[in-house]
Amino acid sequence: MNNPHETNKFRIKFSVTILAFTLFSVSATESSPMDSNATLSFEKAISAAQKNDPWLTGNIHQQRAIESMSTAVNTLPDPKMSIGFANLPTNGFDFGQEGMTQAKVGISQMFPRGNTLEIKSKQLRIQSEAFPYQRKDREAKVAVNVGSLWLDAYRVQQSIALIEKNRALFEQLADIAEASYSSGLGKTRQQDIVRAQLELTHLEDRLDKLDQQKNRYEGMLVQWLIKFSPEKSVNKNSATGEPSLLADFAVHNIALSLQLPQIDLLNRDVVYNKDWLNPDKLVQYFSRHPAVIAIEKKVNATQVGIKLAKQKYKPEWGVNASYGYRADDPMGSSRADLFSIGVTFDLPLFTENKQDQAVQSAISTTEAVKTEKLLLLRQLLGSYSSSKGRLQRLIKRQSLYKSTLLPQIHNQAEASLTAYTNDDGDFSEVVRSRIAVLNAEIDELTINVDEQKIRLELNYLFIGSLKTAMTKPNMNFTSSSKSTAISGEK
Numbered sequence: 001m002n003n004p005h006e007t008n009k010f011r012i013k014f015s016v017t018i019l020a021f022t023l024f025s026v027s028a029t030e031s032s033p034m035d036s037n038a039t040l041s042f043e044k045a046i047s048a049a050q051k052n053d054p055w056l057t058g059n060i061h062q063q064r065a066i067e068s069m070s071t072a073v074n075t076l077p078d079p080k081m082s083i084g085f086a087n088l089p090t091n092g093f094d095f096g097q098e099g100m101t102q103a104k105v106g107i108s109q110m111f112p113r114g115n116t117l118e119i120k121s122k123q124l125r126i127q128s129e130a131f132p133y134q135r136k137d138r139e140a141k142v143a144v145n146v147g148s149l150w151l152d153a154y155r156v157q158q159s160i161a162l163i164e165k166n167r168a169l170f171e172q173l174a175d176i177a178e179a180s181y182s183s184g185l186g187k188t189r190q191q192d193i194v195r196a197q198l199e200l201t202h203l204e205d206r207l208d209k210l211d212q213q214k215n216r217y218e219g220m221l222v223q224w225l226i227k228f229s230p231e232k233s234v235n236k237n238s239a240t241g242e243p244s245l246l247a248d249f250a251v252h253n254i255a256l257s258l259q260l261p262q263i264d265l266l267n268r269d270v271v272y273n274k275d276w277l278n279p280d281k282l283v284q285y286f287s288r289h290p291a292v293i294a295i296e297k298k299v300n301a302t303q304v305g306i307k308l309a310k311q312k313y314k315p316e317w318g319v320n321a322s323y324g325y326r327a328d329d330p331m332g333s334s335r336a337d338l339f340s341i342g343v344t345f346d347l348p349l350f351t352e353n354k355q356d357q358a359v360q361s362a363i364s365t366t367e368a369v370k371t372e373k374l375l376l377l378r379q380l381l382g383s384y385s386s387s388k389g390r391l392q393r394l395i396k397r398q399s400l401y402k403s404t405l406l407p408q409i410h411n412q413a414e415a416s417l418t419a420y421t422n423d424d425g426d427f428s429e430v431v432r433s434r435i436a437v438l439n440a441e442i443d444e445l446t447i448n449v450d451e452q453k454i455r456l457e458l459n460y461l462f463i464g465s466l467k468t469a470m471t472k473p474n475m476n477f478t479s480s481s482k483s484t485a486i487s488g489e490k
Helices: 004-028 042-051 054-073 116-128 130-183 190-225 268-272 279-286 290-313 355-421 427-461
Strands: 080-086 102-111 226-229 244-247 317-325 338-345 477-479 482-484
Touching: 042 130, 042 190, 054 116, 054 130, 116 130, 116 290, 130 190, 130 290, 130 427, 190 226, 190 427, 279 355, 290 355, 355 427
Parallel strands: none
Antiparallel strands: 080 102, 102 317, 226 244, 317 338, 477 482
16 A cells, blocks of 8 residues: 555546435435525415405405495386476566466476396396305415415425535536546546536536526516405595505525425326226316306396386386476466376387397397306316326326336446446446436426326316315325415405
8 A cells, every 4th residue: 555556546436436325314314404484385376376366356345336236226216206387478578477377396206118227236146156166266276376386486496406416416417527637547537527526517507507497586576475465444435545565475595395285186086097088077066166166156137237228118117206396477366287197108010120139239248158067167178187187197207217217217327436446437327327217206206296286287177076175175185295275265
């Protein structure tokens, strides 16, 4: 060991051996620091987005507006008063000169056609019944959108962590290659040093791209986390002031929790069943979806609109009454005051171009809305087919990665490093195998994240198929073996 060449060779081999131990011990050990209160978890993100969604507030006000209007329309028109002078003589404007001159006070009241008021009120009440289902659908969509954004941000965050972990290992490889080349021992060549430096540069570039993606997903996520705080007015019946925007989380460099949520599937038996159900059976699951029910309420309202249009065949009635005061005649004799009463109504005789066409318009409107329901059901069926197929393929890929691909890649990396340690391998092969391990780990992470995103999509499709989903949208998931239900219920 007194020979300097032997000493350098021993040091290099010792360094490579330590590196080999570091490579595989680090790969087998995942850093999992405890999440702090400042971290944004999956469930916190969805809950905050649902709670702070101003769309829900606007929808509630729209419902209240229609409910108030349904009461207002079921009221007779206000009576009309008239006051005036009738039959004044123009040759002197003497109030007592002519017997027909009178001070007249009249009142009139109109009565709408048939049951127009009651039917219009009923139509508005049915329209208002769609809003709660619209909110349930919105909350479920928010859970999907925000959950997917969180999962994308999580994938980027964990990819950065994997690259940062491997960058230190590549730096060690570069140092060892340079030391081996400088000592003139082993098979290390100058191109190996260049290759090691090049891979470090590639890692830096990948980190920069991931940082760009991180900023993009953070910006998209933050807009859902901002709190909408409308200014309160002293008078509850008036809206004054401007709304303010507040945020409970940082708008940059959001710290996400390190635990990937495991989302529980609704109707997992249907999803995991190898046999695909016929569309007519799947429609039974989707027919109680909040979005579908909201359209059904719209269909019901338009059907009432047909009855409303048919009321135009009935006449509109009006009643009027007046009292006329007359002064004494020029001789001082008293004149009798006059009282008048009458009824007015229209005659809907020419209905071909008016009433008939109005009814036909209402019927066509109803049929048009029915097609909206059919289109939505087709969309839900198509989304289910796509999501189930993608989930099945992802599960197969997961099994392939865990059982075969990852063990093979790790064995290859270990074998190439062992051969290089024994001066029987190529440094470039060590680098290539290590890059393959990194890429495989990132691919596995992407597969796991994509699986949870597809589960979110499938749960949205089935939120109306369970009884609990009719009271609040359930987007169930588990994290750390703990099941939690996400909903927008306030």
